[in-house]
Amino acid sequence: CGVFGVIGVTEASNFVALGLHALQHRGQEAGGIVTHDPENGFNQARRMGLVRDNFTSADMMAQLPGGLGIGHVRYSTAGSKGQTAIRDVQPFFGEFSMGGAAIAHNGNITNAVALRRELIERGSIFQSSSDSECIIHLMARSMGRSIPDRMEEALRKVEGAFSVVAMTDSALIGCRDPLGVRPLVLGKLGDSWVLASETCALDIVGADFIREIAAGEMVVITATSGVQSHFPFRTAKPRFCIFEHVYFSRPDSILGGRSVYETREAIGRELAKEAPVDADLVCPVPDSGTPAAIGFSLQSGIPYAMGIIRNQYMGRTFIEPSEQIRNMGVRLKLNVNRALIRGKRVILVDDSVVRGTTSQKIKEMILEAGAAEVHFRIASPPTQWPCFYGVDTPERDKLLAATMTEDEMRDHLGVDSLKFISLDGLYRAVGQAQGRDNASPQYCDACFSGDYPVAPSDMIDRGFVT
Template sequence: MICTEEMLAKDKMEEECGVFGVYCKENKEVSQMCYYAMYALQHRGQESAGITVSNGGQLYSYKGMGLTADVFTEETLNQLQGNAAIAHVRYSSFKDNKIENAQPIESRFKLGQIAVAHNGNLTNSKVIRELLEDGGATFTSTSDSEVVIKMIARKAADGLEEAIKATVSAVKGAYAFVMLADKKLIGIRDPYGIRPLCIGTNDAGDYFLASESCAIDAIGGHIVRDVEAGEMVIIDDNGIKSVKYAENRNIAPCSFEHIYFARPDSTIDGINVYQARVEAGKLLAKQCKVDADIVIGVPDSGVPAAIGYAEESGIPYAMGLIKNKYIARTFIKPVQSLREQAVMVKLNPLRIQLEGKRVVVVDDSLVRGTTSKILIEIIRRAGAKEVHFRSASPAVMHPCFYGVDIAHRKELIAARMSVEEIRQEINADTLDYLSLENMLTSLKSNNFCVGCFNGVYPMSTPTED
């Protein structure tokens, strides 16, 4: 049996979006910088890609459906000339995969042109949208970014900075915004710091904003710092201006960024993603010891934890599953019928490593439980004597309201079954999840959003509101 990448997607938290921004004092190849940064962030969204550039304050946009390489050509990039730009790769968490929702979203209002791209989810956007519509506003998309633009336009009389501050103070949820307006590049992170956003620069003095530091690395820059929770940064020819629009001591970045979403070569809020995953694997090995011959990781995000597990347990690490990396990641489609038509990406067992062995399989998480059984079956068919499954994150038992595509508890296997029932369901010899305490130990902080694990959220949920 062949396990496909489309099947794997159903067993994961669906990914989010990626944002990027660049500001130069003079016209440069900002669209090309965006292009390479979007490649680095492609794992965060594969449904659409877009770039907006600012040339003397005039904004020009190009966007389309599909991967970055499918949307942009050398010709289109050369037409996007300017000194500043923002870019976006999108995964639609609410099943609205259409060109109208591709970002950045651009508009013109009293203060001129504005373009906005965001990662995350506003939990009160529906209420705000209805209020704006009652006041005569019209919308062409279902994106939260358009809601934000309309709100900023309503406050334009107060000036751009005050209009943005008033807007982000009114919205609730998790978000990282990048904006172009008034010859400025603007970055905003939500008051809880749930969605990541960092600042970078290079030797030429250009400035960058990105969801992950790997995007800044990809264009030869280096990270300066993370945008703080509740902070707005305004970048122009005078440098960076920091505006603290919200004071909040209850900082709670998304723990799943480190578990699964982010690339392992990224550093978020001072925590290296790879090191955190390796440490999670070590702690997992200490929790529930087992006699085995090899440890294997589920490519790609389960591998660092498997390496840590092997190092701590003394059981040799081996490559046991081979993933075809040369087929585009087409599985993230919001409509099931499109998923079924997508090109299958093979994940095959390496029989020479598995045959006759007692195998520990480490994955980054076990969320919906739809593929673990298939993975274990193909490992057994490759000749494994025993299969012990380990999840390098706690059991996901509650929905996420902040930009992750888990909306109902019925989707979550741990909300319906005990650990022993799940073990029987996936046909593992043993099963263990990383404890919540050990996960926080691996992240070296208790200040994380763990609502999907324990149902305790950093802010009120839409249901509570």
């Protein structure tokens, strides 16, 4: 998901809509905006679909007045998977004795099932199937005297990954879980402040990137006292999601002081060193494989070419949750540039292989077009484990790499060669010259290593993992 918030502008709704539009790659199923203005109080709108289809009309914007606002774009990883209902669309809103609050959450709460059961037993009435709603109910039960105090108390009970942007009638609040699994950044625009999942959302509204919100940090921002920071959780060594660098974030964003584009190019260079192959062309599987393919080409000296053309009017295939649509999706979205491919030995670079749907279809298309050889190079290690922290990977048995070795996958896909970057190679590419510190890893890489930094306790309760 993507989250965005702004305080101190004249029309917050326009800023939030623009910010969410820049974060659309983080979730395309639905979006919502909450604003506050002194006359009307809180104003709220939630819609299915894309930001540009819902939050651009003057009518809509007129319903969302005020200088303080937050928003959310949804990608379902928990709750009603694949069939987002309007009741699951964030921000969530609650009224407390000291006033209202809205919250928008990116990540996944790993003890949400247990928390929900407890809360329901004690009388909470849940409106949605979303894990994030727990936060509102925990806040309602808190004895804290201010909304930030209540939020802090609620978030101390929550396990897993959360980057939260919240608002009261006068404050904008941002908070990251103790490991800082999902991103959250702070920006400034004149006298106003912006919080966003990624820096590309600061760029679109013309805000300067100030800094990342730190792992375990909470900031409370008001017009009168500016940004107040504190660290309410037990501190831990941060474990940012390494897959944000590979796929999830936009290449024009800055993560951990590094441009995502440069990191992806470095991954491609690393891949070319680790798994060279003689061929005529390096082609990306667009868009997510593009920077890595450029890196591969630069390192190997093999020409880069757009052997596969992407229809710009399609979204991210993976994010479309139903299996059938995902299967069709590849063909609706990607087409082979036949004239270029015929008779050529082609290296295809993609960011990841999950179920293997994309690679399978692309291989078929490229052989049909007359390629002489097909070599896959993948910009992440084999995805062998599900993510429980906000990226929608399927159950283990649907992950190609969970049941097959690299050679078996090559034969299964029927390609001439298939190589994944090593985990150490990926760490080097994100700037860790020594590779992965196995005693105390610098990132979350659980989907590749099975090393889960937060025990996925709901899954353990249900016997999905041990």
